[in-house]
Amino acid sequence: MEKETLKHEKAAQGLSSAKREDIWALIIAFVVTVISIAAPDAVHTFFKKMLFFF
Amino acid sequence: MSLLRSMIVPGWPRYIPGLLLCIAFALIVMNIDHVLGKYHKADAASAAIPKIEKKLAEARAAGDSDTVAGLQKKLEKNRESLEKVGGRAGDRWSWATFFYQTLQFKYVAMLLIGGILIRNIFGVPGVFLPGIGIARPIIKPGIIILGVHYVWSDVIRVGGTGLLLAAVFIFGTAITVMWVCRRFGVSDGLGGIMGAGTGVCGVSAIIATSPVVNAKPRDMAYAIGTILLFGTAMLFIMPYLGRAIDVSEPQFGAWVAVAILNTAQLIAAAEWFGEESRNTAVLINAARIMLIPLIVIFAVWFYGLKTKGADAGFWKTMRSKFPVFILGFFILIIFNSLNIDALGGPKVEGTPFWAMNAVYKWFFAIGFAGIGLSISIDDMKKAGGSAFLVGSGAATAKMILGLIVVLLIGTELLRVTGGN
Numbered sequence: 001m002e003k004e005t006l007k008h009e010k011a012a013q014g015l016s017s018a019k020r021e022d023i024w025a026l027i028i029a030f031v032v033t034v035i036s037i038a039a040p041d042a043v044h045t046f047f048k049k050m051l052f053f054f
Numbered sequence: 055m056s057l058l059r060s061m062i063v064p065g066w067p068r069y070i071p072g073l074l075l076c077i078a079f080a081l082i083v084m085n086i087d088h089v090l091g092k093y094h095k096a097d098a099a100s101a102a103i104p105k106i107e108k109k110l111a112e113a114r115a116a117g118d119s120d121t122v123a124g125l126q127k128k129l130e131k132n133r134e135s136l137e138k139v140g141g142r143a144g145d146r147w148s149w150a151t152f153f154y155q156t157l158q159f160k161y162v163a164m165l166l167i168g169g170i171l172i173r174n175i176f177g178v179p180g181v182f183l184p185g186i187g188i189a190r191p192i193i194k195p196g197i198i199i200l201g202v203h204y205v206w207s208d209v210i211r212v213g214g215t216g217l218l219l220a221a222v223f224i225f226g227t228a229i230t231v232m233w234v235c236r237r238f239g240v241s242d243g244l245g246g247i248m249g250a251g252t253g254v255c256g257v258s259a260i261i262a263t264s265p266v267v268n269a270k271p272r273d274m275a276y277a278i279g280t281i282l283l284f285g286t287a288m289l290f291i292m293p294y295l296g297r298a299i300d301v302s303e304p305q306f307g308a309w310v311a312v313a314i315l316n317t318a319q320l321i322a323a324a325e326w327f328g329e330e331s332r333n334t335a336v337l338i339n340a341a342r343i344m345l346i347p348l349i350v351i352f353a354v355w356f357y358g359l360k361t362k363g364a365d366a367g368f369w370k371t372m373r374s375k376f377p378v379f380i381l382g383f384f385i386l387i388i389f390n391s392l393n394i395d396a397l398g399g400p401k402v403e404g405t406p407f408w409a410m411n412a413v414y415k416w417f418f419a420i421g422f423a424g425i426g427l428s429i430s431i432d433d434m435k436k437a438g439g440s441a442f443l444v445g446s447g448a449a450t451a452k453m454i455l456g457l458i459v460v461l462l463i464g465t466e467l468l469r470v471t472g473g474n
């Protein structure tokens with residue numbers, strides 16, 4: 001348990017939460033870009049039509 | 055490997071319930087917004103069709119083929135809007151126009167006001183709170199993707215103006231607040247974080263500056279409470295104030311980027327006002343947040359502090375405080391400016407950038423849900439003491455001066471064209 005806490009503390013020290021947020025934002029945006037390149041129509045239909053139920 | 059490990063938030067499963075709540079809230083509100091928007095469009099189309107038909111008849115009689123073609127296209131579009139709700143010309147849906155246009159009750163307002171009401175009237179169970187807290191930064195991927203809306207000429211013109219505007223306001227406010235705090239005997243810790251908080255980016259600047267100025271937890275609570283209180287008040291007041299003063303959308307975008315301190319709140323206010331306003335606000339905000347490391351360095355110099363460890367040194371501070379996600383935003387602007395056929399543009403159907411243009415609003419919606427649900431009246435009550443007086447004075451002065459400056463700059467220098 002103590003070891004686990006230490007691991008978490010070390011991990012948290014590695015990157016600040018703001019930096020972690022930034023890197024995750026870059027990863028998510030990159031994934032969206034790749035999927036949009038692979039299947040633009042599917043992405044557009046999903047976010048502009050399928051998610052609207054009424 | 056350690057970098058990979060540090061990318062995973064410790065105790066991440068506890069964030070999932072709150073995040074799912076924000077996604078569900080955003081989904082419901084986006085659907086309500088969609089229905090309201092559809093009926094508002096139908097209402098406007100229903101009123102417009104007889105007028106267009108009359109003009110069309112006149113243009114046909116005059117033999118003006120260009121006008122006839124243009125009016126026919128307009129007529130078709132309006133008929134499509136009516137068909138979507140199964141209505142006919144003459145039917146009215148004035149309730150939709152009242153909510154959507156008169157009250158500006160769009161998805162941003164619904165998420166923010168709805169979130170505040172849910173949080174403060176019904177309450178949010180503790181299990182959701184950690185996840186609600188991390189929903190707000192979900193706006194960041196949305197900001198990056200929004201990069202497909204800009205070209206380099208926008209960055210140079212609007213971003214250049216914005217950078218200058220941001221630099222003057224940030225350092226002007228920070229220096230004034232720090233000086234006033236020192237003069238009135240406010241502790242260096244509180245003065246330092248209030249200077250950074252009212253000057254740059256609100257809560258994130260307070261958190262970034264607090265270790266270098268040795269701020270106490272109570273000081274941080276005061277400063278964050280004050281920033282949240284003003285950010286929230288301005289977020290609701292400014293869109294209505296902007297309409298009352300009749301500023302243009304690009305001017306409003308620049309104004310909120312200067313006056314509101316928190317990225318998520320300013321984007322919410324600008325999105326609420328209009329698309330053009332949001333485009334200008336996001337670009338100026340990108341220029342502004344790049345100045346965060348400089349304000350931390352300034353605080354270190356102003357208070358004559360010696361920092362230790364990772365925060366020591368100019369370049370180390372620059373590196374540790376620089377908002378790296380903004381690089382993704384600029385990379386997409388570069389690609390959009392290069393006019394690459396394979397990537398297309400936000401308005402070119404069937405292209406990757408057109409697809410990405412459909413996504414960003416969802417990231418914003420989840421983030422706005424996070425803002426609304428995390429605004430607690432109890433937290434705002436923590437605003438107090440001298441921090442409140444200095445913070446409120448600086449924020450109000452910045453809002454008034456910001457308005458004067460954007461009115462002097464005019465609309466064109468602040469308008470984002472977007473290319474494509």
